[in-house]
Amino acid sequence: MEANLSPNRDRSSNPNPNPNPNPNSMSSIISSGQVWPTIDGPLGLTEETSVDYARRFYKFGFALLPWLWAVNCFYFWPVLRHSRGFPQTRKYVVRSAIGFSVFTALLSAWALTFSIGGEELFGPVWDKLVMYNVADRLGLSGLA
Amino acid sequence: MDRNQRHRSILDSLGEELIGILTPVSICMFTVVLLVCLLNSDPSSSSSSASFSSIATAAYAESDSDSSWDKLAGAFLNSLVFVAAITVATFVLVLLFYLRCVKFLKFYMGFSAFVVLANLGGEILVLLIDRFRFPIDSVTFLILLFNFSVVGVFAVFVSKFSILITQGYLVVIGVLVAFFFTMLPEWTTWTLLVALAIYDIAAVLLPVGPLRLLVEMAISRDEDIPALVYEARPVLRNDSVSVQRRVWRERNSSQNHSSDIENAPREDEVVRVVRVETESEEEDFGLSERSEISMPLIDRSGESSETFLEGIGLGSSGAIKLGLGDFIFYSVLVGRAAMYDLMTVYACYLAIIAGLGVTLMLLSVYQKALPALPVSIMLGVVFYFLARLLLEVFVVQCSSNLVMF
Numbered sequence: 001m002e003a004n005l006s007p008n009r010d011r012s013s014n015p016n017p018n019p020n021p022n023p024n025s026m027s028s029i030i031s032s033g034q035v036w037p038t039i040d041g042p043l044g045l046t047e048e049t050s051v052d053y054a055r056r057f058y059k060f061g062f063a064l065l066p067w068l069w070a071v072n073c074f075y076f077w078p079v080l081r082h083s084r085g086f087p088q089t090r091k092y093v094v095r096s097a098i099g100f101s102v103f104t105a106l107l108s109a110w111a112l113t114f115s116i117g118g119e120e121l122f123g124p125v126w127d128k129l130v131m132y133n134v135a136d137r138l139g140l141s142g143l144a
Numbered sequence: 145m146d147r148n149q150r151h152r153s154i155l156d157s158l159g160e161e162l163i164g165i166l167t168p169v170s171i172c173m174f175t176v177v178l179l180v181c182l183l184n185s186d187p188s189s190s191s192s193s194a195s196f197s198s199i200a201t202a203a204y205a206e207s208d209s210d211s212s213w214d215k216l217a218g219a220f221l222n223s224l225v226f227v228a229a230i231t232v233a234t235f236v237l238v239l240l241f242y243l244r245c246v247k248f249l250k251f252y253m254g255f256s257a258f259v260v261l262a263n264l265g266g267e268i269l270v271l272l273i274d275r276f277r278f279p280i281d282s283v284t285f286l287i288l289l290f291n292f293s294v295v296g297v298f299a300v301f302v303s304k305f306s307i308l309i310t311q312g313y314l315v316v317i318g319v320l321v322a323f324f325f326t327m328l329p330e331w332t333t334w335t336l337l338v339a340l341a342i343y344d345i346a347a348v349l350l351p352v353g354p355l356r357l358l359v360e361m362a363i364s365r366d367e368d369i370p371a372l373v374y375e376a377r378p379v380l381r382n383d384s385v386s387v388q389r390r391v392w393r394e395r396n397s398s399q400n401h402s403s404d405i406e407n408a409p410r411e412d413e414v415v416r417v418v419r420v421e422t423e424s425e426e427e428d429f430g431l432s433e434r435s436e437i438s439m440p441l442i443d444r445s446g447e448s449s450e451t452f453l454e455g456i457g458l459g460s461s462g463a464i465k466l467g468l469g470d471f472i473f474y475s476v477l478v479g480r481a482a483m484y485d486l487m488t489v490y491a492c493y494l495a496i497i498a499g500l501g502v503t504l505m506l507l508s509v510y511q512k513a514l515p516a517l518p519v520s521i522m523l524g525v526v527f528y529f530l531a532r533l534l535l536e537v538f539v540v541q542c543s544s545n546l547v548m549f
Contacts, residue, residue, distance in 0.1 A: 040307050043378060049304070060298075067291035068298070075306040107284060115279040129281045135270045 037086050039077045047086060050076065054092040061096060066103035069096040162504065164376035165464045166497065168315050169474060173496070175319045176475040177482040177489055180326055183271050184483060201332060219331035223339035230340075234347065234354040241361060241369070249370040254301040257317060257372070262293040264320040300372065307377050314374045318468050322475035326483065333480050337521050340473060344515035372468040470516045474500075477524045481531075487539065488531045495527040496520045 038044030045053060057072040076093045079086045119126045127133055204218030240249055266289050273280060299305050299313040326333070347353040362369045474496050481488040499520025507514050542548040 038306070043307065045304055053304075063294075064287060065291055065294055067295050071295055071298075071306065071309060074309070107287065111280065111284045114281045114284070118279065129283070131270070131280050131282050131285045132274045132277060134282045135274060 035078060035082055035085055037079050037089055038075055044075075047089070050079075050086070051088045051092075054079075054089045054096075058092040058096050058099075061099060066100050066107070069100035069103070072096040073100065161376065161464050162501075165374075165466055165504075166500065168311060168374060168376075169466070169471060169500065170493075170497070172315050172318045172322070172471045173475050173478045173493060175315075176322045176326065176479040179268065179319070179323050180479045180482045183268075183275060201328060204332075215331045216335075219329070219335040222332045223335045226336055227339050227343045230343065231347070231354065234358075237371075238354045238358050238361075241358060246367070246370050250301065253370060253372060254297050257300040257313075258293055258297045260317050260320055261296040261313075262289065264324055265289065265292065265316070268320060268323060307375075311374060311377075314372060314468060315471070317372065318374075318471035318475060322472045322479060325472065325476045326479035330480070330483075333476065334525065337473060337477055338525060341515075341518040341521040344517040348515040374466050374468060374471065376464045376466075466516065473517060474520060474524075477521065477528070481524075481528050484532060485536065487536060488528050491527040491531040491535065492524045495523040499523045 036042060036044060037047055037050040044050075054072060054076055057068055057075075061069040061072065073080065073093055073096055076089060079089050079093050080097070083090070113121070114126075114129070117126075122129075201222055204221050210218070237249070269285070269289065272278075273285075295309075296313045296316070299310045328336070347355040350356065358369060477496065478489055478492050481492040499522070500516070502519050503514060503516050506519075539548075
């Protein structure tokens with residue numbers, strides 16, 4: 001009855017497009033011998049839907065959402081690890097990873113410059129930009 | 145289909161399933177206590193009632209100068225208004241679900257998650273930044289907050305998202321709402337908790353209760369209730385040949401496969417009651433209304449999945465689900481206890497966990513919809529007052545005389 005449970009159940013007419021790329025880790029992954037594209041394993045997505053999800057997360061991440069790219073990489077971590085399986089999904093996940101690293105590098109460069117540089121580097125603008133002053137001015141921190 | 149084998153396998157996986165639901169509840173409570181201890185410099189109730197007004201303080205705003213009897217009466221009025229508001233909102237939800245406006249409900253869920261994460265999350269982060277004088281600039285802060293909220297909406301909205309991230313975001317939403325509820329005046333908080341526990345019993349067990357209606361409709365239509373519900377990871381059974389998949393609607397297909405166990409799924413379906421939280425209204429009026437719904441927990445227990453596995457090799461997930469409202473009110477209780485002293489926190493935490501265990505046990509005994517709030521809240525409230533009035537005196541005396549620390 002194992003055939004009912006493998007992800008190829010609904011694609012029984014197609015040949016298996018996902019040969020197990022790493023026979024050494026087969027026993028450590030799952031007894032059915034199948035590598036799942038998501039980190040949830042058998043509880044997650046099948047391969048066809050994962051391409052769709054990876055693509056949508058990648059595209060949405062361009063709306064200033066590097067965290068979404070990071071979540072994309074986290075969710076499809078097995079795709080990154082096994083480089084020969086899941087070719088279409090891997091394309092988007094790798095691009096998300098690159099995007100996330102670039103954005104994080106830029107953002108942390110700016111944030112670190114701001115916090116370490118402080119007033120000596122920026123002058124009076126620092127006081128105008130720092131968050132707790134902005135909050136005080138807008139009255140946001142009046143709750144406690 | 146050996147009976148003994150089934151019971152042994154349930155006991156094996158029961159510990160893992162219990163941990164799967166106790167861990168997030170504990171994390172939520174711990175985080176709320178942490179936030180309360182960090183951010184609560186002013187213990188008096190008058191300032192907090194002035195700064196946080198919601199529908200729960202609409203009838204009466206507590207101030208220090210009132211007598212005890214006035215405070216009690218005012219708190220009682222507040223709770224009555226709040227419970228009435230929740231009842232109305234729950235009936236509206238039942239009506240919408242009956243009229244099959246599922247898309248609207250899902251959209252509303254996503255919208256409320258966004259409001260909670262962006263608004264309340266932003267406020268708490270600002271409070272933390274202010275408290276620790278963390279030198280972050282507003283641009284970075286806005287980007288981070290925007291990211292955090294939007295991905296949270298995705299986690300709640302998108303049906304097959306990463307389990308861990310969805311669970312994390314639900315716990316965060318619970319923490320945020322619970323923290324804001326702890327800022328209600330003290331008497332109001334306690335009477336509100338008791339009133340909600342009583343409402344929970346009524347709404348779930350009475351045949352006219354809105355939650356019971358909702359559960360029955362969801363079961364009869366075989367749909368998921370569109371609400372914020374925390375779902376623990378389904379337990380994978382190592383001894384079985386096949387592996388359980390998180391099957392959302394495939395119960396029907398599995399029923400068709402074997403005719404001899406066709407009546408089994410309905411009997412084995414254990415329904416638990418949980419709370420679900422939906423939020424309405426904007427924060428800019430200073431009003432925020434929380435409406436709550438108790439939902440049954442659909443737990444396809446290990447028994448049914450074992451029979452499926454032996455018969456046809458396809459199991460349905462036996463995941464425990466707990467509504468977000470339960471998280472919130474447990475954490476409110478513990479957060480309020482933290483405002484007095486940490487000793488009451490320990491007492492209330494143990495009481496709540498014990499209550500949750502009792503609720504799960506009652507569930508397995510009765511095999512029908514049960515409310516998740518009453519036992520824990522009642523135990524928690526009793527333990528809080530016992531600890532505050534009796535235990536503290538004892539422990540302080542012992543410590544100051546160096547008998548026991």
